[in-house]
Amino acid sequence: MTDAGSVENIESLLKLSETLEAVGGVLLNQNFGxxxxxxxxxxxxxxxxxEKSLFVPLIGENQDGHLYVSKALEKGASAVFISKKIxxxxxxxxKKEASDNKNAAFxxxxxxxxxxxxxxxAYVRKFPRLIRCAVTGSSGKTTTKEITASILRQxxxxxxxxxxxxxxxxxxxxxxxxxxxxxxGLFEMGMNRVNEIGEIAEVFKPNYAIIxxxxxxxxxxLGSRQNIANEKKKIFTYIDSFGSAFIPKDDDFASFLExxxxxxxxxxxxxxxxxxxxxxxxxxxxxxxxxxGVLMRLSLPGKYNFQNALAAIALAKELGxxxxxxxxxxxxxxxxxxxxxxxxxRFTVLxxxxxxxxxxxxxxxxxxxxxxxxxxxxxxxxxxxxLGEESEAAHSKIGEKAxxxxxxxxxxxxxxxxxxxxxxxxxxxxxTSLADEKISSVRLIYIGNKDDAAISDASKEINEFAENGDxxxxxxxxxxxxxxxxxxxxxxxxx
Numbered sequence: 001m002t003d004a005g006s007v008e009n010i011e012s013l014l015k016l017s018e019t020l021e022a023v024g025g026v027l028l029n030q031n032f033g034x035x036x037x038x039x040x041x042x043x044x045x046x047x048x049x050x051e052k053s054l055f056v057p058l059i060g061e062n063q064d065g066h067l068y069v070s071k072a073l074e075k076g077a078s079a080v081f082i083s084k085k086i087x088x089x090x091x092x093x094x095k096k097e098a099s100d101n102k103n104a105a106f107x108x109x110x111x112x113x114x115x116x117x118x119x120x121x122a123y124v125r126k127f128p129r130l131i132r133c134a135v136t137g138s139s140g141k142t143t144t145k146e147i148t149a150s151i152l153r154q155x156x157x158x159x160x161x162x163x164x165x166x167x168x169x170x171x172x173x174x175x176x177x178x179x180x181x182x183x184x185g186l187f188e189m190g191m192n193r194v195n196e197i198g199e200i201a202e203v204f205k206p207n208y209a210i211i212x213x214x215x216x217x218x219x220x221x222l223g224s225r226q227n228i229a230n231e232k233k234k235i236f237t238y239i240d241s242f243g244s245a246f247i248p249k250d251d252d253f254a255s256f257l258e259x260x261x262x263x264x265x266x267x268x269x270x271x272x273x274x275x276x277x278x279x280x281x282x283x284x285x286x287x288x289x290x291x292x293g294v295l296m297r298l299s300l301p302g303k304y305n306f307q308n309a310l311a312a313i314a315l316a317k318e319l320g321x322x323x324x325x326x327x328x329x330x331x332x333x334x335x336x337x338x339x340x341x342x343x344x345x346r347f348t349v350l351x352x353x354x355x356x357x358x359x360x361x362x363x364x365x366x367x368x369x370x371x372x373x374x375x376x377x378x379x380x381x382x383x384x385x386x387l388g389e390e391s392e393a394a395h396s397k398i399g400e401k402a403x404x405x406x407x408x409x410x411x412x413x414x415x416x417x418x419x420x421x422x423x424x425x426x427x428x429x430x431x432t433s434l435a436d437e438k439i440s441s442v443r444l445i446y447i448g449n450k451d452d453a454a455i456s457d458a459s460k461e462i463n464e465f466a467e468n469g470d471x472x473x474x475x476x477x478x479x480x481x482x483x484x485x486x487x488x489x490x491x492x493x494x495x
Contacts, residue, residue, distance in 0.1 A: 010052070012038040013176060014123055016105065019079075022122035023115040028082065028098035028106040037105055039079045042176045043072075044116070044169055051076035056116045058169065059083060065112070066090060079105040081112045113168065120172035121203045131156070131184040132204060133315065136197060136235045137212025138228060139360040140308045141166065143300065143339055144212050145188045148312035151329030155321050156184040166190035171200040184319075191231055192386075193221060198234040207243035207263070208318070209235045210311045214253040215359035220388020229253045239263040244318050246311055268314040269307065275323075276313060281306070283371045284342055284350065284471075294323035296330050300340050301350065304363040338483060343491050348373070349472045353482040356384045356475055358394045362401055364475045369405040375469035376408035380458060380485065382450070382476020383414030392419045399423030409443040409465050411458050414450050414480055421446040450480050459488035 016037035020027060039054035046068035049055055055072035057065025057080070066086050073080070082094050098106035109115035124130075133152075135145045142164045149160040159182040161174050166188035178185055187204055191197045214229045222228045233256070236245045245261045247254050249269035258265045270278070279288040279295070286299045287306040291313060298309050309330065316326055335341050338354035352364050361384060368377060379402055387394050399420030402410050412421035421444060428439050445461055447454050462472065462485070472489070474482045 010038055010040060013040060013042070013054075014119060014126075018122055019107065019119060022118045023081070023107065023109050024118070025081070025107040025109045025115065028095050028108055029101055030099050032102060032105055036102055037079065042116070042119075042173055044173065046072040046075070049075040049077050052078045054079040054081075054119075056081050056112050057083070058112055058116075059085065066094075069094070073104055077104055079107065081115050082106055082108050083112045084108060084110055116169065116172050117199060117203050120175050121205075124175050124178065124204055127178055127180075127182070127185075130178065130182060131208070131319065132206045133184060133186045133208040133210075134189050134201070134204060134206035134235055135186070135210045135212065135311075136189040136191075136232050137210070138215030138217040138232075139355070139357055139363075140212040140304065141188050141190060142354075143305060143336060144210060144308040144311050145186060146336055147298075147300075147309050147330070147333060148210070148315055149186050150333045151312055151316045151321060151326050152184055152186065152319065154325035154328045155316075155319070157182050158184050158186055160186040161188040164188060164190065166200075167192065168196050168199060172203055175204055189235055192218060194227075194231065195234070197231050198237070201235050201237050205238035206235060207239055208246070208315060209239060209243075210246040210315060211235065211248065211251075211257060212308065212311060213248055213251050213359065214257075215357055216387070216390065216394065217355075217357035217359070218386050219390050220386050225253070229256055233257055236261050236263075244315075246314050246318075248307070248311070264318075266314050266318060268310045270310070272310070273314065273317075275317075276310065278306070283367065284348065291326050292323040294327050296327040298330055299333065300336070301342060302340060302363060302367040304360075304367075305340055338478075343486070345491050346468050347375075347466060347470050347472050347489065347491060349474065349486070349489075349491050351474050351483060351486070353382065353474045353476050353480065354478055356382065356477045356480075357387075358384060358398065361398050361475055364473060365398075365401050365405040368407075368471065368473050371471060373469070373471045375467060375471060376465075377406055377471045377473075378409045378411070378462060378466055379405070379407050379473045380411045380413055380462070380475070380482060381417060381420065381473075382480030382482050383416040385416075385477040385479055387416075391416050395419035396423040400427055403427055403439050403442060403444075406438070407442050409445070409461070411445045411447060411461060413447050413454070413458060413476060413482065415448055418446060418448060452484070455481070455484045456488065459485050462489050 016034045040052045042054045049072045055077040243263035249267040275292045284301045341351040343349040396419045403424040476482045
């Protein structure tokens with residue numbers, strides 16, 4: 001292994017003294033100096049360790065990353081955090097290993113997760129001129145972030161979250177990729193528990209922040225939409241008088257979200273900005289609109305994605321982007337894998353199975369209901385996960401929504417979707433008027449498993465029922481893996 005102090009012209013992301021102060025850590029190496037310390041990347045997965053990585057072993061419900069410290073050191077890790085909460089025997093082993101080690105710094109901390117966050121917070125402080133922007137919301141976070149990034153890159157050197165790396169670990173790891181050449185950071189913030197956004201907002205301290213909506217994603221964990229709003233609002237905590245909070249005008253929590261904000265409040269949505277004019281909603285093909293008279297087209301389908309674009313445009317204009325730059329960003333946007341992706345071939349497929357909650361499920365069904373097609377409409381709806389006690393009611397509501405969404409066949413896929421299936425069957429059998437004639441003929445299918453055999457069964461149903469030109473919706477939570485259907489129905493590439 002190369003001696004950490006022997007490589008010239010490589011600057012550590014943080015100095016040893018900066019790291020120890022930030023994390024409240026204690027150096028276990030007896031003969032390890034500031035000149036020996038250098039890390040140029042940060043990882044929590046030992047498989048991703050490269051030369052000069054800081055390895056942060058996390059302690060989870062089923063895994064303890066400390067078991068992989070040796071593997072990380074073998075691969076070239078130059079620093080490692082060690083938690084005080086591990087067993088005494090293991091801690092003694094690490095102290096012994098650290099005593100004569102000049103290649104890697106062993107830093108003892110109270111909690112490795114919190115140490116990762118505090119180190120990332122210290123790292124962000126090294127870039128005082130960085131414009132700090134963030135996005136959160138119950139749905140549409142990643143799409144809004146991608147649209148915003150595409151626009152802002154026309155004016156700034158941008159570092160942005162890759163994918164949806166937006167969690168208590170993902171956000172800190174993401175900010176460690178900020179470099180001197182970056183003028184603007186754009187990071188997505190998600191949550192799976194109380195105060196997760198509060199913690200990661202403390203790391204990055206955004207001065208411009210977008211909330212896409214207050215919905216029901218993770219309501220099983222948070223308990224109510226009010227609690228969700230309380231948590232999402234924490235993204236505005238560090239906005240000062242020079243910053244701005246971007247709030248969806250038509251959200252029923254809009255007034256609540258703006259209370260206490262120290263910076264400028266910018267409402268966005270239809271009719272908020274007179275310079276933005278809708279020309280035509282092309283459904284699956286996207287939306288045509290103008291900004292300051294400049295014509296442009298968003299290729300992502302649906303009114304909800306146009307709403308996401310309006311959030312991005314509001315932030316871009318606040319930061320001085322021109323209509324030409326907005327057009328270039330909107331029209332250079334690349335397809336987002338698994339999110340509102342249109343695939344064309346024998347069928348037209350709306351693949352929207354990266355995530356699902358009642359809000360996004362309803363929006364996808366509305367889009368398909370309003371889409372004009374000469375063929376049939378087939379909806380494959382997978383479980384919406386993490387709804388807790390709300391799951392039965394939420395899935396039942398989706399069963400009714402789907403039944404009245406102009407479908408010819410609906411496949412309810414997964415254990416929780418049984419509630420939706422039962423509601424749809426109940427309503428179809430209660431047809432009471434001529435207006436309900438269509439719903440009595442909808443083919444309703446329930447597949448209760450989610451393994452490969454279940455995917456095969458769903459694909460078989462589609463292949464036997466569908467004809468050339470039909471519209472197929474795949475919508476469900478990521479854990480349902482509905483994208484596995486695509487190759488089995490002969491659909492591969494995206495347009």
